[in-house]
Amino acid sequence: MSETKKYSLAEVKAHNDNNSSWVVINNNVYDVTPFLNEHPGGEEVLLEQAGRDASDPFEDVGHSSDARELMAKYKIGELVESERKQVKEKIPDWSSGNETATTDSTLKSWVIPIILAIIATIVYRFYFLS
Incomplete structure (x- = not known):
């Protein structure tokens, strides 16, 4: 060799x-x-x-x-x-942001619709069933 x-x-x-x-x-x-x-x-x-x-x-x-x-x-x-310089290992970041942003996005995609559904249910019961 x-x-x-x-x-x-x-x-x-x-x-x-x-x-x-x-x-x-x-x-x-x-x-x-x-x-x-x-x-x-x-x-x-x-x-x-x-x-x-x-x-x-x-x-x-x-x-x-x-x-x-x-x-x-x-x-x-x-x-x-x-x-020689220390070689930085490059790990591709395929997301548009970091992991926190991904978690926040997932949380918002579930929490906001649930809150809107609860508000809609309360408004419906208050106005139409009273």
Whole structure:
């Protein structure tokens, strides 16, 4: 088994144009030069991040699992240990808000109709059965 090549941020920084474009994503180094013309967002998106740590912009876009699998093809190594950053695990948030908002919404969807039904029953009994 071959050992993974280690690169410093200074080495990555030297590859920042359309002739040689490297990016760091979650401590892995990728040579995205052959992917520039294929990137769905256009080559400008990759060139803007070339030679830098693009972890946050990459995660902010919300790339698909297919895009993440495709990345393996372009991986050329990893950052040296001394320059690594802690990788934040991204868990997709599929709801429109947090769990409290979901609970509040569910509560409102049951409580408000019940209260309106009770009020309607009281009004009906008071006006029509008296």
